[in-house]
Amino acid sequence: MNQVLPAKLVLASAIMFQSVLLLSQATADDTKMNVAPNHSFEDDLSGIKTNVCVFGGWFPIGVVTSDGGSEIKITEDVARAGGKSLQVVPNPGTLKGTIYYSQYNAGEEVRQNRTGAGVSGARTIAFRLDQDILSCDASVWIKKAANQEIALKAIWYTRRNRVPFIKIAEQKIDQPVESKDGWFKYSLHAVRCHTARQVQIVVETEDAEPFHIDDVEVYFNRSPHVDILVDQLGYETESDAKGIILQSSTPLDRPADSFSLINLANSKTVFTGRWRQLGYKRQWDLYHWQAEFSAFKTPGRYVVETVIGRAAYYSPPFEIGSDLLVSKTSELAYRFFYYQRCGTAVPSFHGACHLDDAKMPDGSHRDLSGGWHDAGDYNKYNGYTPESVYALVFAYDRRRDFFDKFDRDENGRADILDEAIWGAEFLEKCIDPESLDMIATISSGYGYWGRPEKETDNVAGTGDERSVRGDKTGGSACTPGLALLGKYVPKYLAVAERLYEKYGGNMQTILALHSATRKQVYRDAARKRAETLLPKDKKDTAGFRELAEYAIAFPDDPLVPAIKSIAKMRVQELGVICDNPFKITRRRDDDGGFIFFRHYRDVNNWYVGESRELLGTAYEGILLEKLGLKEGRRIAENQVHWILGRNPYGVSTMEGVGSIFVPCYHHRYNALPGNPRGAVPGAVLNGITRAWPDHDRPWLDMHPEPNPDYHSNEPWLPHNNRWLFLVAIW
Template sequence: MKQIILSLLIIPQLLIASGSRSGNTPAPSAFLLRSAPPVVRINQMGYLPSGVKVAVWGGPADVVVREFKLIDSASGKTVFTGFPARAYGAYGPFGQTYRLNFSAVRTPGTYYIETPSARSPAFRIAPDVYKGAADFCLRYLRQQRCGFNPFLKDSCHTADGYTLYGPMPDSTRINAIGGWHDASDYLQYSTTSANTVYHLLAAYRDFPKVFGDAHQSTGLPGANGAPDVLDEARWGLDWLLRMHPQDDWLFNQIADDRDHRGMRLPKLDSFYGRGHERPVYFCSGEPQVQGVKYKKMNRSNGVASTAGKFASAFALGHALLRKTDAAYAKALLAKAQSAYKLGVEKPGVQQTASVMSPYIYAEDNWSDDMELAAAELFGLTRDAGYYRQGWQYAAMEPVTPWLGKDTANHYQWYPFINLGHYELAKRAKGNDRNRLTGFLAMGIERVKPKAEQNAFYRGVPFIWCSNNLTAAFAIQCYWYGMLTGRDHFAELAQANVDWLFGCNPWGTSMVYGLPAHGDTPVDPHSAFTHIGHFPLDGGLVDGPVYGTIYGSLIGIRLAEADEYAAFQSPLVVYHDDYGDYSTNEPTMDGTAALIYLLALKENEGLTTEASRRRPAR
């Protein structure tokens, strides 16, 4: 669960509705309502020659942009003059906004955009603008490792842990060492970890050429003959195996919100009354504690939401590792099948537990997880039973419920898109394939009308972890194009990528240290930076939240003056400040989704460059 400052432990229901206001933070009405100064926002990573290329102008309502120029930064010559198709009106801090489309320019080079009122930073157009970005983001996951941590060159949480809610007596000792810390706290969740593993494996499966080998399996520097992305995925798989130690045992999380009592480096964790040993919560499929003093229990009613994620990660791990480590892969297949069986036998959700506060990862869907698992197992075994079951699960949730909505509870619909639709569609033919791609299109079409009403093409809601939703939604758009060969969501997909790297009201990348020359987070909500003064290279921060959410949070006190003050608004806020735990905390699973997305974009550049160099026949 995302870190809460000290002992306040208050996370609001993440609904886009007004809540009680804290006296410690400004309500949305306290934000200045004057318009921000004119600016041109760009994707700081740059643009692919054959891709969609759009910048956004924002500024006062009384300024009109009739044309813009793309200027070669070396020669100072104008290479393209564009004319905005329409004015999009007010958005966030801006009284007026325009989309500046220069997709017609394909010549590699370094450029800037100029209007009479504003000029953009310089950026590149080149096929290699995303080169190395996916590998760069693996740095954050290595830093999040639990057990042996290669960044600290030290070990932590080596006493995990003692069981709760299981068929065995409470406090039974099991070996649950390893995996990754979930975010800037040190809790560990099976759901986010399995989803992270799956995205890493899928990224290598789909785009193997973009990953390098510069680290050992321990995470320490040095090539070992395996891509670093597989080393990282295997670190996660090893932990998932410990969390599913026998066919009828499945564990859901390590530690709970007692973790949030204070910031410290991981080896100093001792908040559970048993030295350094932490609780390991069993997937009981029944309600578990959700804040003792609130006399509340969570709404767990099955295990399929966790079991399905385990099964899909194990199955894909088997597919990718069976040629290089047959014995390990065989064990993964057996665990995939036993986890899937648990999901079939106990449909429903296994939500997380909390002790001090009533707030949890309140996942409410599970059929998507079982669909993905069924698709992966069908791909391995060609057993038609898995295919039929996958279709049954697909029909239960054609569209991920948050798509097109403005509200959702924290991690209510998780993962944030239906990965099963894509995997099942790849294995389907004819009408079955068309129906599944139709499900993907249906979800995108629910977001698209909202997006097309503003210059940033923003249709993803500003709920907690909005950046995670942004990366996931971009992937869904690209998957639809890959399955159908149609590009009519290409501009929407690229707008979500651009948003993450600076084409947003604040003009900042949402990824620590990426790109190296850009405006990126430097003061995230993390003990690693705040106490250890370590960089969080590659971490995707939570992202902007609605002003109504920010205004209702307790315990937020910005540590420094807000460098983005001119671009905050009643609509949405973002702070690069340690004190803002709602917008500036990196997450493990969001970063993993970003790794997949960046691998996709780097591969797109490689593919188009190879096509350009191929001699004509």
């Protein structure tokens, strides 16, 4: 039986099932990171183009007025240690102005011209909580009137029945624990309610006197647990990237020393090795050790064991074998698209849905049924649908012998090719045959949450049809998929050539056309594009992927030596980018340093897609290997290891591959009978993302309530597209 939530992450302590308030002095820890947003208020973010977070993660409680009589602001007039503090100007009256409030998923919004109580204090963003967080310690220094009453609070929120931000408890302290030079320190130790998934730190008064907040400290405390993180699918027999990670949420009294590889067939130890200490990662609040067993190459099914003190810890099971990624994941990866089909019945999932798509902007009806639900919603977008067609046929074209084994409907054609045709038929409906413009979006928004066949009556002209947005796009994104599909269904080739004649295309497009036609004109176009992409600055690797695809397609071309030189630079770049304990790709921050997860200012900003980035890097790694650089294979495998379980949550983010998965998916299929998790076999999630705006800390929603965060827990077509690209060349 597959597990969906590791037992070690369940909040099992009895103390967790009550709201407990302990009065203590929260002190700075030399190792733990203070996660209070803008803790000394030295950052004034008022120049950022957003309607929220202009104080770096702090918000007023109550109505803000434009005359300054009810507000919060960063000021240089008063400060405790640095040069600034946060001034709160309370006003208990009934006022009109601006209200800042937390709403869906604790995202921040503002309302104008509403009557309500004036400002009473300030609060932080709502911190999303990992399942292993037991408590938080918070402290603030307050400059206030002598008799003014101030309260420091921790307010806990949960998600219930798809309502995502419900207050469930409040804990507070209203007496200072220390005073110095007119400043008063308030400290709070608050134990988490077991169902809480977010917490806000609040400073509030019932008085009308202004006060200042400075030098805020917030620390979260994890429950002790030790995890052995592995790729839960396994490791290729000849791989030299058989790395594993030991992770602890707290310091270990006795450090880890050695590990054993145990054969599950006979419970015998077949390999031993030693852990190498990596230390404490402050942003993540986790301790790591690293080891590897690349020298061991015997196929089988295994677990890793390590003994710390008197306790033995085990990894999830995994395989060592040849061609694992292709043989164990490829069918699931393309079947995902079948389960996402719109406009037809999908047995065991849903009935025929949205047969009445769609209403055009002018009110007329056009048959736009078919295609795929883009993600965990039922909308259809042609941002990635054309790429999906290309990914499906690209994988088939590269691995025909493998995919021809799968023909469930016995129509004499591989199922993956059937899926590509399903998508192409929808694109045909969306492309204007004269202008070659393409409809971009068919959508009813995100409000509906139920069975797809019940969203409309499936009858055109009755008024409940979904609408085509007014936005159109050129059909150029369809060219590579339709071109390569034209090798097997000739009618699509003519459309692809017309699209290329009008829009041109990148190397993928040109190579697809050449593969389908063998025309010299496309061979020449590919050569011309390669010449254009070769950098004038010899240190520039921006065009590497297209150049590599060209060199692999035409290995005897005179440009190949120059392309291989660029490949050597690219592998060095990726070596630096992936130089971290998990060996995964990172992105550049504004200051030029590396971060794991992209920045955002508000929790409901758009910052999804880490799996897409990882798989893009993996694809580049295999291209590098094919150009003779073995390190590329290690880079590729390490990206896959993260997705399939060697990550800080010990969870495979590809449903059905591995043994431990997220409890729930952000997918409307959780409204289908018998599928409360909303799981779709083969779905690759958006993946682990950033927990809080200004801390490069991982987040994956492991809470058991339905409707988890879409940023991390929603499947999306482009992730499976990139998985298929990868297995095609693996």
